[in-house]
C-alpha cells in the first residue's frame with residue numbers, strides 16, 4: 001500500500017470528515033411568516049425538541065400580517081430535532097403543529113433555510129430546491 005492510492009484515500013477521508021463536521025455545526029435560519037391577511041395577528045409559541053440539547057422554548061410571539069418570526073437553529077442531522085408551534089388566529093382558532101421534524105422535513109430546507117407561511121386555511125413549508133410551497137397542515141375545522 002502507500003503512494004497515490006493512500007494519498008487519495010486520505011484526501012477523501014478528510015473531505016468526508018469536513019463535510020460531517022460542517023453538517024453537524026451548520027446553523028439553520030428559520031422563518032415563519034404570518035400570511036393570514038391584512039389586520040390579522042398570529043400568535044405563535046414555538047419550542048424546539050432536540051435529543052442532545054433538550055427542550056428550548058422560543059417564547060410567545062405576536063406577528064402582524066406579513067411579519068416574520070426568525071430564529072437560528074443549530075441543527076444536527078442525527079438528533080431528530082423537532083419544532084412544535086402552538087398557534088392562535090384572531091378568531092381564537094388554536095392548534096399545535098409539529099412544523100419541523102428533521103427526518104421528515106430536512107430535504108425541504110436546502111441552503112440551511114426553512115420557510116413557513118401561515119395562511120387562513122393551512123400552514124405551508126417551502127421546498128427550497130423545487131421552489132414551491134408544500135401543504136403541511138390544515139387548520140382544524
Ligand SMILES: *[C@@H]1O[C@H](CO)[C@@H](O)[C@H](O)[C@H]1NC(C)=O
Pocket residue numbers: 031033066067068115
Ligand atoms: C419575511 O420572510 C419572507 C420570506 O419568507 C420575505 O420574503 C419577507 O421579505 C420577510 N418580511 C419581512 C417583513 O421581513
Ligand SMILES: *[C@@H]1O[C@H](CO)[C@@H](O)[C@H](O)[C@H]1NC(C)=O
Pocket residue numbers: 051078079080103
Ligand atoms: C432518529 O430517528 C430515526 C428514525 O426516525 C432513528 O432510527 C434514530 O435512531 C433516531 N436518532 C436518535 C439519535 O434517536
Ligand SMILES: *[C@@H]1O[C@H](CO)[C@@H](O)[C@H](O)[C@H]1NC(C)=O
Pocket residue numbers: 082098101102103104
Ligand atoms: C418524525 O418523522 C418520522 C418520519 O416520518 C417519524 O418516524 C417520527 O416519529 C417523527 N417524529 C416525531 C417527534 O413526530
